[in-house]
Amino acid sequence: MQRQYLPASTLTGLLGSWADDSGPAYRVLADRLRLLIADGRIIPGSRLPSERELTEALGVSRTTVASAYRELRDSGYLMSRRGSGSVTALPSKVAPELGRHHAPGIDTDGLYDFTCAAPSAVPGISTAVAEAAGDLPVHLATPGYHPQGLPVLRSEIAAAYAERGLPTTPDQIIVTAGALAATSIAIRAITQFGDRVLTESPTHPNSVDAIRRTGCRVVAVPMSPGGWDLPLLEATIRQTAPRAAWMVVDFQNPTGWLMPAADRQRLAIAFARSRTTAIVDETLFELSLDGQELPPPFASYDPDGVITVGSVSKSFWGGLRIGWMRVPEALVARVLDARASMDLGAPVLEQLVVAGLLRQRSTILPERRLELARRRDALASALASELPSWRFRVPGGGLSLWCELPEPVGSSLVGVAQRNGVLLVSGSRFSPDGGLESFIRLPFTLDPDALRDGVSQLAASYASLTTGGAPARRTAAMIA
Numbered sequence: 001m002q003r004q005y006l007p008a009s010t011l012t013g014l015l016g017s018w019a020d021d022s023g024p025a026y027r028v029l030a031d032r033l034r035l036l037i038a039d040g041r042i043i044p045g046s047r048l049p050s051e052r053e054l055t056e057a058l059g060v061s062r063t064t065v066a067s068a069y070r071e072l073r074d075s076g077y078l079m080s081r082r083g084s085g086s087v088t089a090l091p092s093k094v095a096p097e098l099g100r101h102h103a104p105g106i107d108t109d110g111l112y113d114f115t116c117a118a119p120s121a122v123p124g125i126s127t128a129v130a131e132a133a134g135d136l137p138v139h140l141a142t143p144g145y146h147p148q149g150l151p152v153l154r155s156e157i158a159a160a161y162a163e164r165g166l167p168t169t170p171d172q173i174i175v176t177a178g179a180l181a182a183t184s185i186a187i188r189a190i191t192q193f194g195d196r197v198l199t200e201s202p203t204h205p206n207s208v209d210a211i212r213r214t215g216c217r218v219v220a221v222p223m224s225p226g227g228w229d230l231p232l233l234e235a236t237i238r239q240t241a242p243r244a245a246w247m248v249v250d251f252q253n254p255t256g257w258l259m260p261a262a263d264r265q266r267l268a269i270a271f272a273r274s275r276t277t278a279i280v281d282e283t284l285f286e287l288s289l290d291g292q293e294l295p296p297p298f299a300s301y302d303p304d305g306v307i308t309v310g311s312v313s314k315s316f317w318g319g320l321r322i323g324w325m326r327v328p329e330a331l332v333a334r335v336l337d338a339r340a341s342m343d344l345g346a347p348v349l350e351q352l353v354v355a356g357l358l359r360q361r362s363t364i365l366p367e368r369r370l371e372l373a374r375r376r377d378a379l380a381s382a383l384a385s386e387l388p389s390w391r392f393r394v395p396g397g398g399l400s401l402w403c404e405l406p407e408p409v410g411s412s413l414v415g416v417a418q419r420n421g422v423l424l425v426s427g428s429r430f431s432p433d434g435g436l437e438s439f440i441r442l443p444f445t446l447d448p449d450a451l452r453d454g455v456s457q458l459a460a461s462y463a464s465l466t467t468g469g470a471p472a473r474r475t476a477a478m479i480a
């Protein structure tokens with residue numbers, strides 16, 4: 001099998017300033033390599049430079065490189081085969097803090113887990129499940145396949161769009177297994193291999209992976225420190241004429257920005273001019289935490305051109321695995337066709353549960369927002385007192401703070417913090433093109449005590465990294 005060879009010069013570039021880190025050099029090198037492999041910046045199956053080549057390129061001792069490679073082999077990230085050299089791999093169980101995916105089943109007890117921007121379930125899910133079970137018998141007499149989604153759920157979703165000023169028929173709704181599945185299906189329906197798809201940078205990494213898996217080329221447009229850079233977006237759309245654009249305009253993940261109405265209108269015009277289909281992910285739109293009224297949905301500026309993606313993962317619970325698409329009428333058949341080879345519909349019981357929860361959303365969501373605002377404020381004040389050199393904006397909604405560190409040490413911090421009981425994802429994982437090493441995303445989904453304790457441990461890790469001191473010992477108060 002042909003292996004992709006990673007020249008020593010490329011690898012040293014990817015490693016960045018790893019040698020400034022604390023701890024034995026071989027261990028730091030192994031940690032950095034592990035993170036690059038787990039993050040997908042070095043793809044599994046790549047052939048690494050030989051020990052001698054890397055030793056020369058890094059200017060370290062041969063023992064450092066040999067020990068780092070040995071540690072990677074022992075942990076399953078490297079395989080050495082005669083004739084093939086050292087080839088990267090992903091172990092069967094990737095530690096969640098280093099992994100590309102959230103990995104249920106991996107035990108994070110006793111750790112402060114800042115890797116996942118998804119809260120636990122709202123109260124009332126069990127009651128909704130019991131009620132839905134009461135509606136189930138009528139469905140048991142049918143095959144239970146609903147490739148477009150249960151009519152009762154599609155009606156609820158369509159009514160919610162109409163309430164927001166976007167007239168929608170139930171026939172325009174396609175229920176999926178979450179927003180990520182909706183994005184995958186929409187991209188498959190709209191694009192062909194090699195097409196360009198515009199995204200923001202930073203943005204939600206799994207969605208970028210989903211786009212790339214279809215063979216599309218991602219054109220990532222950097223967010224500016226003040227949100228979206230409209231002139232840059234317009235120029236990029238003009239120059240690259242992307243086939244599709246995947247955008248998160250409501251409390252963008254990870255920056256938390258909310259796109260103003262005027263910018264939505266400008267962008268919708270630019271997309272329409274270049275015949276770019278906008279796929280707008282509204283996964284976070286229900287999480288306005290300061291009572292701010294939201295601008296009209298992006299699709300209201302081009303109802304027949306824009307595909308909207310929605311989900312209950314953040315508003316109610318990710319474990320329901322229910323999302324959807326609002327699709328222009330002319331595209332419904334094409335999207336359903338693209339879906340048919342992926343799955344044949346979402347589970348009936350969960351769809352009934354979500355229909356019930358949507359009916360009660362005006363009573364459930366205010367409590368959700370209050371609780372998340374409390375957590376956001378707890379995280380912001382803990383960071384302000386424990387890590388005063390970190391800069392962040394307190395967003396009006398969403399689920400995370402996007403923190404800028406004074407130095408580009410994000411990936412190093414992930415490794416050091418892990419040894420100190422704090423699981424992080426480095427900012428670079430949110431960049432489709434790499435970079436963003438000075439950033440860390442911190443979700444505010446843990447409870448306030450855990451957030452405060454986690455930030456203390458994070459501050460100790462950061463201090464040990466930047467001053468070379470020993471990390472503080474873990475306290476007993478860990479999250480359950």
Ligand SMILES: Cc1ncc(COP(=O)(O)O)c(C=O)c1O
Binds near residue numbers: 204
């Ligand atoms: C913007 C965005 N889209 C999609 C997802 C995944 O959502 P779901 O659980 O509905 O697949 C997330 C989760 O973090 C997200 O932030």
